[in-house]
Structures are given as structure tokens and as C-alpha cells.
Amino acid sequence: METDFEEINSSSHENSTDILIKEPSIEIRTAGAHKGVGIFAFKDFCEGDVIFEEEPIVAAQFYWNEKYGYLACHHCLRPMESTVENIKRLSNNENIVLSHPNLCPTDKSKHVYCDCGVGFCSTSCKELSWEQYHKCLCTLRNPSLNKLLKSWSGFHYPPETSSIMLLLKMIAIIELSSNYDEAVSTFLKFQHNYVNEDENMLMKFLGSEYAENFRIVHSLLHEVFPCKFVKEFVTEDGLRKLFALIGRNGQGIGTSVYSEWVKKVEKLDLNEEEKSKMDIFINKVYDAMNEHVGTFLNCEGSGLYKMQKNINHSCNPNATVTFPHSNFTLSLIASKNIKAGEEICVSYLDECNLFRSRHSRRVILRNHYLFECHCEKCTEQAGDPDVTSEEESSNEDESISEDEAMES
Ligand SMILES: C[S@@+](CC[C@H](N)C(=O)[O-])C[C@H]1O[C@@H](n2cnc3c(N)ncnc32)[C@H](O)[C@@H]1O
Numbered sequence: 001m002e003t004d005f006e007e008i009n010s011s012s013h014e015n016s017t018d019i020l021i022k023e024p025s026i027e028i029r030t031a032g033a034h035k036g037v038g039i040f041a042f043k044d045f046c047e048g049d050v051i052f053e054e055e056p057i058v059a060a061q062f063y064w065n066e067k068y069g070y071l072a073c074h075h076c077l078r079p080m081e082s083t084v085e086n087i088k089r090l091s092n093n094e095n096i097v098l099s100h101p102n103l104c105p106t107d108k109s110k111h112v113y114c115d116c117g118v119g120f121c122s123t124s125c126k127e128l129s130w131e132q133y134h135k136c137l138c139t140l141r142n143p144s145l146n147k148l149l150k151s152w153s154g155f156h157y158p159p160e161t162s163s164i165m166l167l168l169k170m171i172a173i174i175e176l177s178s179n180y181d182e183a184v185s186t187f188l189k190f191q192h193n194y195v196n197e198d199e200n201m202l203m204k205f206l207g208s209e210y211a212e213n214f215r216i217v218h219s220l221l222h223e224v225f226p227c228k229f230v231k232e233f234v235t236e237d238g239l240r241k242l243f244a245l246i247g248r249n250g251q252g253i254g255t256s257v258y259s260e261w262v263k264k265v266e267k268l269d270l271n272e273e274e275k276s277k278m279d280i281f282i283n284k285v286y287d288a289m290n291e292h293v294g295t296f297l298n299c300e301g302s303g304l305y306k307m308q309k310n311i312n313h314s315c316n317p318n319a320t321v322t323f324p325h326s327n328f329t330l331s332l333i334a335s336k337n338i339k340a341g342e343e344i345c346v347s348y349l350d351e352c353n354l355f356r357s358r359h360s361r362r363v364i365l366r367n368h369y370l371f372e373c374h375c376e377k378c379t380e381q382a383g384d385p386d387v388t389s390e391e392e393s394s395n396e397d398e399s400i401s402e403d404e405a406m407e408s
Contacts, residue, residue, distance in 0.1 A: 021307075026051060028310045031343055034374040036191075038312040039344045045334040051319060051344060052307060052332050057186065058133075058173055059253060059303030059328040060165035063153060065296075072255060072299035074118040074134070075125035076327040079257035079299055082106045086257045090297060091288035099281065103264040105326065106257055116140045121327075133172035136227070144224040151220055163302055164217075166246055168225070170304075171234075175227045184229065187245065190309050193370070194244035214239070246302070248369055249309045251321060253328055254298035258285070260326045303328055314345035314375040315354060315361055321346055345375065359386040 021028040024042065031038030045051060061072050069089060071080040079086065083104040087096055098104075112126045113119050116138045120126040139145050145168070152164045170187060177183035218239050221230055234242070262282055270278060289297055308321065308330055318336045323329065338344060347354050353364055358381040365373050 021310075023052075026344065028307075031312055032374070034372070035312050037310055039307075039310050041338045041340050041342050041344055043340050045338040047334055047336055049334045050331055051334055054305055054307050054330055056251075056303030056305045056328050056330070058166060058169045059301060060163050060169050061299060061301035062163050063149065063165055065300045067153060068296075070299040071119065072301070073121035073125050073327070074114075075120055075129040076329075077253055077255050077299055077301050078121040078125075078327040079106060079255050079260075080108075080111060080119055080121060081257055082108070083257050083261040087285050087289065090258075090293050091285065092292045093288060096285065096288075098261075099278070100261075100265055100268070103261055103268075104257070105260045105264070114138060114140075131176070133169045133176060136172035136175055136225075137168055142224070148217070148220045148224050151216055163246065163250070166250065166302055166304070167242055170242070170246075171225065171227065171229055174229045180228065184233070187304075190245045190249045190304060192241040192245035192248070194240045195370075244370075246304070249304055250302035251305055251308050251330060253301045253303050253323055253330075255323055255326045255328075256298045257326070258289075258297070301328075303330075305330055308332070312343065312345050312375075313348040313365065313369070313373065314343075315347065315349070315358075315373065315377040316375065317345050317347040318342070319344050319346050358382075358384045 022042075025045075027040050027042050028037055029040060030036070031040075041051075059075075059077060061070070061074070061077055066072075072078060073080060081089070082101075083106070084096070084098045084101060087098065088094055107121075110122050111119060112123055114126065114130075114134065118134070118138075120129065136142070137145060148168075149164065174180065174183040174187065214236075218234070218236055221234060221239070265278060265282070268278075311319070311332070318334065318338050320333050320335045322331050322333055324331050332344070332346075334344075348369055349356075349361060349364060353361060358378055362373050362378065365371060
């Protein structure tokens with residue numbers, strides 16, 4: 001169920017009050033002075049309903065993820081390992097035996113590779129990638145790109161939320177487009193300010209501690225990829241804008257061949273005893289993987305989506321983003337019943353941070369997304385004292401401590 005949305009007003013819409021997109025079940029319009037535009041239900045949705053599905057304009061697996069052996073299609077992020085290979089690697093146990101291996105969704109006979117080594121789950125992904133960006137990024141054609149990638153992996157800067165591959169693919173898409181100005185404007189419709197002057201906020205990863213790494217990325221980009229867009233747009237200020245664009249709009253993508261196999265097993269017609277044995281096996285594998293790789297179960301990456309970019313954050317969300325096809329196709333699912341006219345919001349915070357105090361949630365949103373949260377929950381809790389998560393509970397999450405340190 002992929003929706004082809006009609007864009008009513010294609011101009012930049014920060015601060016716009018127009019209805020930008022109207023579709024039978026949703027519309028995109030202003031969500032108030034503080035929030036810019038948002039997505040609103042145009043009909044009632046029940047919990048579990050698919051609100052819409054869409055493919056990204058561009059997506060890429062995180063560079064570090066790929067380096068650690070998380071094999072995914074270079075184009076659509078579909079896992080390329082078999083289920084058995086996946087669970088053996090993630091649990092570091094060669095002896096695991098998988099029942100129902102025939103339910104493994106990976107079809108290696110369809111896999112194809114570019115001579116530079118990157119893999120694709122199908123010929124169509126390979127061809128699309130070549131036409132859209134890989135012609136510019138194939139390291140056999142432009143070996144100097146390796147220099148930039150090597151530097152990046154050396155200093156892990158900026159944090160992987162601003163994936164280097166996503167940045168390179170964006171630039172290549174613009175370069176290969178038959179309409180340069182239109183391609184540039186498609187990307188610049190995404191919010192790309194890196195400073196919120198009203199609130200005096202700067203994106204965390206552009207802070208002074210990363211200044212030298214930022215300078216290296218900037219100069220290497222000009223050295224190894226001196227295309228029209230890089231020459232014209234990628235000044236230091238332009239590069240900050242591109243990182244801000246990715247940081248503020250990039251949607252995390254996670255794909256897993258094991259979870260796809262689990263979904264298929266759950267649909268089998270098993271008796272109670274078989275079901276219970278299967279549940280025990282599934283949980284044992286999750287435990288073993290958890291012990292070896294922690295929460296890094298998925299092939300992870302990020303993408304830029306034309307519709308998703310309009311979804312605002314709420315600390316009490318009514319929708320979630322999922323990847324049910326185990327590739328980059330995003331599916332927005334109602335996590336509660338939603339009435340026509342209500343704004344549809346997701347949480348930009350992970351589950352753990354979502355349940356922190358108002359103060360802690362807002363610190364993270366400020367530092368990573370550059371806004372002061374005006375959701376209903378924050379408004380209702382406006383009188384709460386400014387407690388940090390540490391004071392609030394025994395929580396010792398480093399990311400929030402770092403964020404709160406930045407505040408002081
Ligand atoms: C992915 S965009 C969402 C669409 C955006 N409102 C627009 O007009 O393009 C994320 C930006 O929306 C704004 N935003 C999202 N949720 C918000 C909230 N709860 N309170 C205030 N601003 C919010 C922030 O400026 C944030 O950086």
C-alpha cells in the first residue's frame with residue numbers, strides 16, 4: 001500500500017499555513033506557531049492501522065554497521081545473510097540449529113554485486129542504485145572516495161546519525177539528476193537550519209569539540225568529490241546545513257532477517273506444545289544475541305522520506321514508524337485509535353528516554369533536534385520541577401548525562 005502523495009504547494013514550507021498535501025486519509029498543514037507543519041488524520045484510524053507507506057528519496061546503511069559485517073542490500077537495506085548465518089554471527093555460536101530453515105526469506109540466488117564489492121538483493125536494486133547514485137560513488141571509478149570513508153571511520157565523526165554514505169548518496173543523486181535545480185530543491189525542502197537563533201541552540205554534533213574533524217570532512221569532500229554541487233553549495237556553512245538536514249530529518253531504519261523469520265514461524269499452524277517449544281527457542285536465540293551484541297541486532301541505517309519529514313514529535317505519540325517488509329519501505333502505524341482532525345505524531349525519543357522526566361526529554365530534543373518541545377504532554381507538565389533523570393531514578397544512561405552536561 002504505497003501512497004502517491006499529491007503535493008499542493010511545493011515551495012519551502014517552514015512557517016507556512018497552507019495545506020501542503022491532501023490525501024483521502026491524511027493532510028499536511030500547519031500545526032501551530034511553534035511546530036511548523038504536521039500531519040493530521042483526515043479519517044478515523046484504529047490502533048494497528050497502516051496510515052501510509054513510502055519509500056525514501058535516499059537511504060544508506062550506517063558505515064560502521066556495514067564494517068561490522070551487517071550485510072544488507074546497498075540500495076534497499078534488505079538483509080543479505082541467511083537466517084542461520086545471522087543468528088550464528090550475532091550470538092557468536094556456530095552450533096545453533098535452526099528449525100524451519102525453509103522460512104528464511106533471504107534468496108541468495110537473486111543477489112548481485114558491483115565489481116567494487118557492494119552487494120544488492122536483486123538486479124533491480126543494482127540498476128536503480130547505478131542510475132541514481134552508484135555511478136558516481138563506485139570506488140572502482142573514484143578510488144579516492146576510500147580516503148574520505150577511511151577518515152570517517154577513523155574518527156567516527158559526526159555521530160552516525162549523520163551517516164557519511166547518506167550524505168554521499170544525496171550529493172550523487174543531485175549530480176546525476178537530469179534537473180539539477182529541482183534535485184537541489186527537493187533536498188532543501190527538508191529542514192536544514194543548524195542553529196535555532198530564537199532558542200539559541202546549535203546542533204550537538206556541530207559543537208567545537210568536533211571542529212577539527214568537521215574541517216577534515218569538508219576538505220576531503222572537495223578533494224575526492226569535486227562535483228558541481230560540492231563546488232557550489234558545500235562551503236563550511238553548506239556542509240553544516242547538510243549534516244543538520246540529515247540529523248533533523250533522517251529516519252533510522254532497522255532490518256533483520258531473524259525477526260522476519262520469527263514473523264513467518266508465528267504464522268505456522270503449530271499445536272500448543274510445538275508453539276511453546278518454538279517460543280522457548282526464539283527467546284533463547286534473542287537472549288544469546290543480546291549477550292553477544294547487546295541491542296545491535298539490526299542492519300541499521302537512515303533515510304530521508306518525503307512524507308515522514310512532516311511528522312512532528314510528541315512525548316505521548318499516537319503512531320510509530322516500522323519497517324515491516326524488512327527493507328527501507330517505511331510504514332506509519334497507528335499505535336492508538338486516532339480521530340479525524342487529530343495530529344499524528346511519533347516519538348523522536350527512544351522508548352527509554354520517552355519515559356524520562358519532562359526536563360530530561362526536552363534536553364535531548366534540544367540538543368539533537370534543535371527544538372523546544374510543545375507537545376501536549378510537555379504543556380500539561382509545564383509546572384513540573386526541572387528534575388534530571390538521575391535525580392528522578394537510578395537511571396544511569398550516559399547519553400542523557402552527556403546531554404545534561406552540555407546544558408550546564
Ligand atoms: C521532521 S520535522 C517535522 C515537520 C516540521 N514541523 C516542519 O514544519 O517541517 C522536525 C521539526 O519539527 C519541529 N517539531 C517537531 N515536533 C515538535 C514539537 N513537539 N514541538 C515543537 N516543534 C516540533 C521542530 O522544528 C523539528 O526540528
